[in-house]
Amino acid sequence: MVDLKAGREEFSARFFVESSYPIERVSEVIAGEQSSGTFISLPGESAELNERSRARVVSIDPLPETTGASLYSEFLSRRNPSDKYYRGEVAIAFPTANIGNNIPALLTTIAGNLFEIGEVSGLRILDLELPERFAAGFQGPRFGIEGTRALCGVHDRPIIGTIIKPSIGLTPEQTASVADELCTGGIDFLKDDELLIDPTYASFDARLKAVMPILHKHADRLGRMPMYAINISGSIDEMLRRQDAVLAAGGTCVMLCLNWVGHSAVEHIRKHAQLPIHGHRAGWGALTRYPQLGFSFEVYQKIWRLAGIDHLHVNGIQSKFWEPDDSVISSAKSCLAPFAGIQPLMPVFSSGQWAAQAPVLFNKLKSVDLMHLAGGGIIGHPLGIAAGVQSMREGWEAAVQNVPLEHYAEGKPALSAALQKFGGV
């Protein structure tokens, strides 16, 4: 990824591009728009300026043409109306000197005005590659998978967790009461809903004050501290103060609504935080659900990995959300895959999860480095919360030992009851 000719260090991004103009032409427009190439040059300076700052098209892989535009563009309607739209995957290399270790600059370069270019009727960022030396200038996760496991006291199996429900509306005392039940049941991890931050009737401070004694009580009993991802999202000053309050109270995790807190805020919390950052992706659907626009999860997780979060939500398989299972698994794999020397993220599966999803997940993911959050699968278990947690663990034991669930459930009331109530996969 170093352009030897120009003697410069580069990073590269790969895009899906669609246009009524040939992809070669549009790729040059994109490379120009996102660097120094679309304007009159200064006399005598252009070669040198281009060498230091101009992006270059590295490769173009054509895809089959289509007859309709994915996205409307008045520019194309006026200048190049067509019943043929070219498509391709385009890799573009940018000099790292243009941006430095600045995430807003990185995103403005790979995901800025290019989505609005008149010549494109489809544009999606698919991947991002950084040289390791350059990537090392970003913070990356502080705790990651191993640090999280150490704080949870859970090794060699998934971290089993849940979300405190109802999502929002509980008083601090009710929240503590639900947490108490969950910890009594042996849960490893519990979290606030992403909606729950600082409502007037259950402020962050009141919630922390009510829940922490419960966690300590169970930590004494269990010999490990249940991890509580308390949602600290808000202003910079609030988030810093809340992180400190969680740390002082003996908590072991903070949660952020990544998209709506934003990149500079997450980096700032990472810089100051002494606890793992549980990243919720609320709003992500708007960035990804139309396949010819926006972001792939691959790029999304890489950016947040650079910013320094530790856990990232990936939906669940067979969930209540729109996303196909293959897409969920692919997201989790990308969290676990190597990226420019930055340590992996712990993927968080949630929504409609229960014990029988363990073998499916394990067969596809080939890893136990994950958080598996079940709501109804734990709280709705016919033998109670403890049996719900137990059934999740037994599901994973069966998965890892490659024993069919029905066999493994023999003599195990928790898993048996789960299979009976929630049905086969």
Next chain:
Amino acid sequence: MVDLKAGREEFSARFFVESSYPIERVSEVIAGEQSSGTFISLPGESAELNERSRARVVSIDPLPETTGASLYSEFLSRRNPSDKYYRGEVAIAFPTANIGNNIPALLTTIAGNLFEIGEVSGLRILDLELPERFAAGFQGPRFGIEGTRALCGVHDRPIIGTIIKPSIGLTPEQTASVADELCTGGIDFLKDDELLIDPTYASFDARLKAVMPILHKHADRLGRMPMYAINISGSIDEMLRRQDAVLAAGGTCVMLCLNWVGHSAVEHIRKHAQLPIHGHRAGWGALTRYPQLGFSFEVYQKIWRLAGIDHLHVNGIQSKFWEPDDSVISSAKSCLAPFAGIQPLMPVFSSGQWAAQAPVLFNKLKSVDLMHLAGGGIIGHPLGIAAGVQSMREGWEAAVQNVPLEHYAEGKPALSAALQKFGGV
């Protein structure tokens, strides 16, 4: 917007919704998912809990059905495959007590997981209404239109500006030289490209140091300080330091790449900044270009208005971007329109602008409260930069006086030459 029955203060959001289920049903799913309604309730507590936290569907305006889904959903394919998709506009009211004056909480509520709900095959947030008392708890713009005009010394006409080009690649000395030419030509406002933040060969500090003496030189001559929106985007610590450096050097504006710095960061800079915040929307296309997903500009500008920026880009008419002119004008109007007692934003028109667009813009917008940025229309003017700036002012004089451009150009070499070179509208 107060639900008297429940005795609670509410805000509301309006959504476009599409589904193979009836819109009434899906609206309840959305209201539940985004508040406390999708889970088993605590015995004896549910009525009280719902009163304080449950969102309610206020109205549903049906739209014509379609035969195809706008967005794929595996959930719908499995559970409710159909060749009929219902559509409607849905207003949902939420208790303000759920979120407080917390922008990440507001966005997580109105633009969070709802985009991923399995039951929807299309979802876009169209509008947001807040009670004035509640809105007053957010910072809002500090300078707005009047504060910006006062710092620019420009009244009763648009602020005429440009973007220093090439976008990226100039040395600090070259940047200063371009700024010198522009100020000599009488420009009111100049800005960095959104890509230009802190490249190794033209760091923020070197750029500020090189450009500020030029601005002071011209301020002495002009009796007004040309406003330079220098891009300070980056980490929280960098942005605060840079804002202070701009202020100390006598600068009058800072620029932020809003989406990639993020909401909490922008609020933090607003809290500490003593200069207007010029908001660039790089990346906005990803959030809006598919009409059945994401955000309307109406909501987007309201959120950034709450966060406290002063200027916001809206593209130009007849620009190089995809966007139809009506959409651009509608965006600018929404920046200028009243919103819950929060002062308006100054809309910034740019991309492919020149003098002859003034009458078109004025006829549609009925306002001169805007920034009009021209690149080629100023720098590419056949009689030079000063004539380019002059031609923009003359274009606006003609517009406001309702005199046809060709008549107004008589005896005015700058406007005449612009009309001759760039052609009629």
